[in-house]
Structures are given as C-alpha cells and as structure tokens.
Amino acid sequence: MIELAGLTKRYGEKVAVNNLTFTVRPGIVTGFLGPNGAGKSTTMRMMLGLDRPTSGDVRIDGKHYDQLKDPLSYIGALLDAKAMHGGRSAYNHLLCLAQSNGIPTKRVHEVLDTVGLTAVAKKKAKGFSLGMGQRLGIAGALLGDPRILMFDEPVNGLDPEGIHWIRNLMKSLAAQGRTVFVSSHLMSEMALTADHLVVIGQGRLLADTSMADFIAQNSRSYVRIRTPQRERLLDVLHAAGVTVVETGNGTLEVDGGKSEQIGELAAQHQIVLHELSPQQASLEEAFMQLTAESVEYHAHSDAPSEPQPAWGDAWKGK
Amino acid sequence: MSTPQPSMPQAQPAVPNWQAAGGPAYTGYTSPIPVVRTHLGHAIASEWTKIRSVRSTMWTLGVFVLIMIGIGLGAAALIAANSSPDDLRDQNPLSFGFFGLLLGSMCVITLGVLTTASEYGTGMIRTTMVACPSRGRVLAAKSIVFFTVAFVTTLVSVLLVALADIALLDGADDPTGQEWLKGTLGISLYIALLGLLSLIIGSIIRHSAGAITIMIGVVLAPLVIALFMFSQSLEGVRQALFEYSIPNQLSVFYANSLTDSGPSGWDPLWIILGVTAVAFAGAYALLEKRDV
Numbered sequence: 072m073i074e075l076a077g078l079t080k081r082y083g084e085k086v087a088v089n090n091l092t093f094t095v096r097p098g099i100v101t102g103f104l105g106p107n108g109a110g111k112s113t114t115m116r117m118m119l120g121l122d123r124p125t126s127g128d129v130r131i132d133g134k135h136y137d138q139l140k141d142p143l144s145y146i147g148a149l150l151d152a153k154a155m156h157g158g159r160s161a162y163n164h165l166l167c168l169a170q171s172n173g174i175p176t177k178r179v180h181e182v183l184d185t186v187g188l189t190a191v192a193k194k195k196a197k198g199f200s201l202g203m204g205q206r207l208g209i210a211g212a213l214l215g216d217p218r219i220l221m222f223d224e225p226v227n228g229l230d231p232e233g234i235h236w237i238r239n240l241m242k243s244l245a246a247q248g249r250t251v252f253v254s255s256h257l258m259s260e261m262a263l264t265a266d267h268l269v270v271i272g273q274g275r276l277l278a279d280t281s282m283a284d285f286i287a288q289n290s291r292s293y294v295r296i297r298t299p300q301r302e303r304l305l306d307v308l309h310a311a312g313v314t315v316v317e318t319g320n321g322t323l324e325v326d327g328g329k330s331e332q333i334g335e336l337a338a339q340h341q342i343v344l345h346e347l348s349p350q351q352a353s354l355e356e357a358f359m360q361l362t363a364e365s366v367e368y369h370a371h372s373d374a375p376s377e378p379q380p381a382w383g384d385a386w387k388g389k
Numbered sequence: 390m391s392t393p394q395p396s397m398p399q400a401q402p403a404v405p406n407w408q409a410a411g412g413p414a415y416t417g418y419t420s421p422i423p424v425v426r427t428h429l430g431h432a433i434a435s436e437w438t439k440i441r442s443v444r445s446t447m448w449t450l451g452v453f454v455l456i457m458i459g460i461g462l463g464a465a466a467l468i469a470a471n472s473s474p475d476d477l478r479d480q481n482p483l484s485f486g487f488f489g490l491l492l493g494s495m496c497v498i499t500l501g502v503l504t505t506a507s508e509y510g511t512g513m514i515r516t517t518m519v520a521c522p523s524r525g526r527v528l529a530a531k532s533i534v535f536f537t538v539a540f541v542t543t544l545v546s547v548l549l550v551a552l553a554d555i556a557l558l559d560g561a562d563d564p565t566g567q568e569w570l571k572g573t574l575g576i577s578l579y580i581a582l583l584g585l586l587s588l589i590i591g592s593i594i595r596h597s598a599g600a601i602t603i604m605i606g607v608v609l610a611p612l613v614i615a616l617f618m619f620s621q622s623l624e625g626v627r628q629a630l631f632e633y634s635i636p637n638q639l640s641v642f643y644a645n646s647l648t649d650s651g652p653s654g655w656d657p658l659w660i661i662l663g664v665t666a667v668a669f670a671g672a673y674a675l676l677e678k679r680d681v
Contacts, residue, residue: 097417120522121515122680137522140426148519154512156443163442171435171520173425211516216420248417 072097072250073118073219077127080113080274087113089274090127095252097218100245102265102282103254106362110274111254112150115223119148131219143172143215149222152204157197161188161207164196168211182210201228209237219250226260238264258358262286272362289357294330296323297346298337307340308333322346432521432530440534445503450538453496454546460489461550465557474560482554482561483572484643486547490576491636493546495605497539497580501587502600504535509595514681524676528592532669535588540581547573568644575658576642582661583608583635589668593675608635633660 073095080088088110095101105111116122118129120136129136131145139145155164165179183189186206191199196207205228212220222241226234241264245251255261261268261282268285270278278285298304304323308315313333316324325333330349337344425431440446464485468477505528508514521527551573555564564572587604594600615630631637632651640646641657652660 119519141424142522150515154516156511156513158443167435167438168520171431172427173431216422218418
C-alpha cells in the first residue's frame with residue numbers, strides 16, 4: 072500500500088506536483104494517468120525517496136522509503152530503461168542490485184528467465200534494444216519479489232508481443248495480492264490493464280476512481296445522423312421530444328441509444344437519411360476532455376486563433 | 390546507519406492516521422525470499438561488483454600499472470646507465486618512483502571520479518539509490534571499495550618499482566626503515582586519498598569530465614602558476630604554491646622538496662586526510678539535501 076498525503080513538489084516558481092492525496096491499494100492494478108509533464112514521474116520519484124517533497128508526505132506500508140531496511144523486497148520499480156550503466160552486463164547489473172539487498176544470487180537467474188533475457192545475460196546493456204532494456208529494468212523490479220511494484224510507462228518502446236506480455240505480467244502480479252502502480256499517458260492502455268484509475272494534470276489530482284466507474288461515467292453513447300433534409304428532421308425530432316446537438320460538420324448527434332426510434336420517425340415522415348449510426352465516445356476522448364485544461368504542451372493542429380507568444384517566452388521563469 | 394527524519398509538515402487537514410493503517414491488515418503478498426536487514430556490508434559487496442564489472446576500471450588501473458612500472462623501470466635503467474656509484478651516494482633509490490607516480494595519479498583521479506560521476510551520467514544512480522535509500526551508506530561503500538582498490542594497486546606497483554630501483558642502482562644508499570615506510574606505504578595512502586578526493590568531487594559535481602578537469606587542475610595548476618610568478622611582491626604566494634602543490638607534497642615522501650620550509654615528513658598525508666574528510670562531509674551533506 073502506498074499512501075500520499077498532500078504531496079507537493081516545487082521547482083522554484085513552478086509547481087510540478089500539487090497537493091496530491093490518494094492511496095494505492097494492494098491486489099489491483101492502479102493506473103496513474105496524465106498527459107506528458109503532468110508530474111507522474113516526479114510523484115513516483117518522491118515515492119521512491121529520490122526527490123524530497125517540498126511538503127506533504129508519502130508512505131510505503133506506513134513507512135518512509137528511506138526507513139525501509141530491505142527496500143527491494145518492499146518495492147520493485149521500473150523508472151526508465153536507461154537507469155543503468157551501459158558497460159555492465161545484464162547479469163552483473165542485477166547482481167549488484169541483489170547484493171545491495173542481500174538477495175540470493177540464484178534469484179538473478181530466476182528473474183532473467185522470467186523476462187526472457189537469459190540468452191543475453193552476459194551481454195552489455197549498451198547493445199540492448201529499447202525493449203530489451205525495458206525487460207532488464209523489469210527484471211530489476213522483480214528481483215526482490217516485492218509486494219509493491221511500480222512501473223513508469225512500461226510499454227514504451229515495446230513491440231506488440233512485449234506489450235501483451237507486460238499486461239499479463241501486471242495482472243498476474245496484482246492477482247497474487249501485490250500492489251501494482253503503473254503510469255501511462257495512454258488511456259487505451261490503462262483501460263486494458265488497470266482496475267483503478269488515478270488521473271492527474273499539471274500536478275493536481277483530477278480523478279481517483281475505479282476503472283468501471285470511469286467507463287460508466289465517461290463512455291457517452293450517442294447516435295450520429297446525416298440527412299439532406301436537415302431542417303425537417305430537426306422539427307420532427309423536436310416534436311418527438313428528442314434533444315439534438317448540431318455539430319459543426321453538418322451531422323447531428325443524439326445522446327443515448329435511440330437509433331431505432333429515430334429511424335422509425337424518419338420513415339414516418341419520409342425523411343431521407345444518409346447515415347444513422349450508434350456511436351460510443353472513446354475513453355481516450357473522455358481522458359482528453361478531463362485533462363484538456365491541464366495539458367502543458369499543446370500541439371497546434373490548425374492556425375492559432377490568438378497571437379502566438381514570442382519564441383522563448385515559454386521558457387522564462389524556469 | 391540512521392538517516393535524519395525528513396520533517397513532516399502537517400499542513401493537510403486530512404492526514405491519514407498511519408498508526409491505524411499499519412499492522413498486518415494489508416500484507417497482501419508475502420515473498421518466500423527471506424527478508425534481510427541490509428547493512429553497509431551489502432552495499433560494499435554491491436559496489437565491489439560494480440567496480441569490477443565495468444571496463445573503465447580495467448583500463449584506468451591497467452594504464453596506471455603500466456605507467457608506474459614502465460616509467461619506474463625506465464628511469465632506473467637510465468640512471469644506472471648514466472651514473473657511477475659515487476653520483477648516487479646520499480640518494481634515496483625509492484625517490485626515482487616519483488616520475489611514474491605523478492603521471493599515474495591521473496589514472497587514479499579518473500577512476501575515482503568515474504566511480505561516482507558515471508552513475509549520474511548513465512542514470513544508474515537512480516537504480517542505486519532506490520536499492521539503497523541510505524545515501525550516506527552508498528557514498529561510504531563506494532569510498533571504502535575504491536580506496537581499497539586504489540591503495541592495493543598503488544602499493545603493489547610502488548613496491549615492484551622500489552625493489553627494481555634497489556636492484557639496479559647498487560651505488561645508492563640502502564633506504565632506512567622510515568624511508569621504506571614513507572616511500573611505499575605513505576605514498577600509496579596519499580595516492581589512494583587523492584583518488585578518494587576525486588571520487589568525492591565526482592559526487593559533488595555529478596559530471597565526469599568536469600570533475601576530472603577540476604582534479605587535474607588541483608594537481609597541476611598551483612605548480613604551473615607559481616612557475617610564472619616573477620614579481621617580487623608575490624614571493625610569499627609563490628613559495629606557498631610551490632610548497633603545497635601536490636607534486637611537491639608527493640616528493641616530500643622521498644624527503645625531496647622544492648624548498649627548505651613547507652610540509653615535511655608525514656605532513657602531506659595529514660593535509661590530504663583533512664581535506665578529504667572535509668570534502669566527504671560536504672558531499673554527504675549535499676547528497677542528503679539534493680534530489681537524486
């Protein structure tokens with residue numbers, strides 16, 4: 072169990088993590104979701120005692136991280152694939168970690184086998200692909216057979232087979248009663264693995280909810296309609312008490328799953344329909360709506376509607 | 390080793406009750422691996438694996454031994470060929486190991502810096518500190534392992550060169566017990582401490598090239614600057630720079646010095662011991678304070 076209470080981290084003027092309070096419970100996969108720069112990694116670094124919080128507190132089973140006498144058997148963490156010395160072999164990398172926590176050497180062979188790196192155990196980490204580096208990082212996290220596992224963007228750089236593997240790994244670890252905390256910026260990925268969801272944006276907590284609740288609340292279903300007799304259809308639907316939303320590109324949207332009713336109404340009034348399709352808003356859209364105001368680095372897909380700040384303005388005050 | 394408790398501001402109205410939440414309520418998973426309370430010994434074993442498993446260790450120490458023995462034997466052979474036994478009277482034969490030592494110290498400095506700074510360069514430091522959250526313990530373990538490796542390597546090289554010097558230069562005096570002690574044990578401790586100081590600077594600077602540059606500057610700059618201080622009014626400064634420059638302090642171990650005043654006997658060892666201790670305390674304080 073990981074408990075955060077009012078966790079805050081400031082870098083000068085900039086607030087990276089703002090007053091986060093939530094609990095990561097054992098036995099389930101908790102997804103930690105937020106756009107790039109939301110403060111996910113900073114939060115994880117504070118959990119692991121790497122960064123000191125400006126204020127607030129984070130505890131692992133009731134203890135501060137630096138009070139843990141056998142940290143690797145408490146928490147296994149995959150921070151990023153590059154947190155290793157490239158000149159050292161995979162085996163020696165894991166061996167020095169095992170020794171620092173008094174973990175038996177045979178455990179090194181076991182985890183190498185688990186992640187499928189036994190064949191390249193004596194090879195230098197420098198020559199590893201991103202996916203192999205990620206697997207080595209996961210081997211390090213599993214080394215102490217910990218009751219809490221923390222993965223920072225674990226699917227980055229993995230091929231589909233690797234992604235499938237890590238999803239199953241996380242689920243099976245949680246099923247054994249462990250606490251699994253995994254960060255991602257992909258809602259679709261979380262929808263497949265996480266049971267619980269913590270969403271942050273610009274360092275603030277935006278949602279702390281179960282995955283099922285999040286889906287129920289956010290997966291809006293609606294019916295999309297295209298018709299050349301737009302005004303007539305609007306009148307008919309209005310008379311029938313159906314609320315219609317006009318979207319910009321000439322289509323109409325009706326909330327709720329009422330495509331049969333609309334089709335029958337249109338047939339009664341002999342209105343031509345070019346499209347009548349039930350739609351489901353994706354979780355990705357729901358996530359983007361939730362975090363829309365807190366996205367730090369916007370990409371401009373169309374012409375900027377307001378004058379662009381001068382180049383370099385964004386860097387001032389950093 | 391206990392680390393100071395970070396202060397825990399109670400700014401939040403809804404701070405959970407940790408005591409109530411503790412206990413066996415959430416031992417969701419219990420590992421079959423026996424739980425070990427880690428101590429400094431574990432960190433030392435880990436650092437030993439680290440230092441022996443990277444190629445830069447073999448390279449720097451290999452070059453160090455080559456320089457020490459190559460230059461040591463070369464100098465001895467040159468002197469033996471160009472001098473009569475009379476020339477060598479009153480000479481301490483161990484002192485001809487100095488040339489190799491001055492150059493070789495650069496290798497020890499490099500290895501010392503890399504032991505700490507390369508972890509920052511590669512990102513390994515995050516993995517290290519997660520595995521061992523007691524930062525002071527990590528620094529202590531690195532220091533102990535590096536110091537031991539540097540000391541043993543230097544002592545073996547210095548002894549080999551000393552034996553060769555005595556065998557080749559038959560006109561020279563037999564070194565006294567005190568000269569033996571200073572010319573082998575003393576100088577090896579000094580070089581290992583110089584390397585340890587580099588390790589500490591590496592931990593403070595967190596950048597390999599920067600820290601190596603600083604250390605080479607510390608070793609060579611005072612002497613070079615003093616060479617070009619021609620003004621009479623700077624005579625005092627020039628004298629001090631000469632006397633306390635590291636090359637001069639090295640040669641004090643062979644009872645040679647550029648001046649008649651300044652450090653003598655075992656003084657250089659006490660000086661670098663003091664400097665290293667202060668730097669260690671500073672590095673420890675910074676390590677505790679800064680984010681990894």
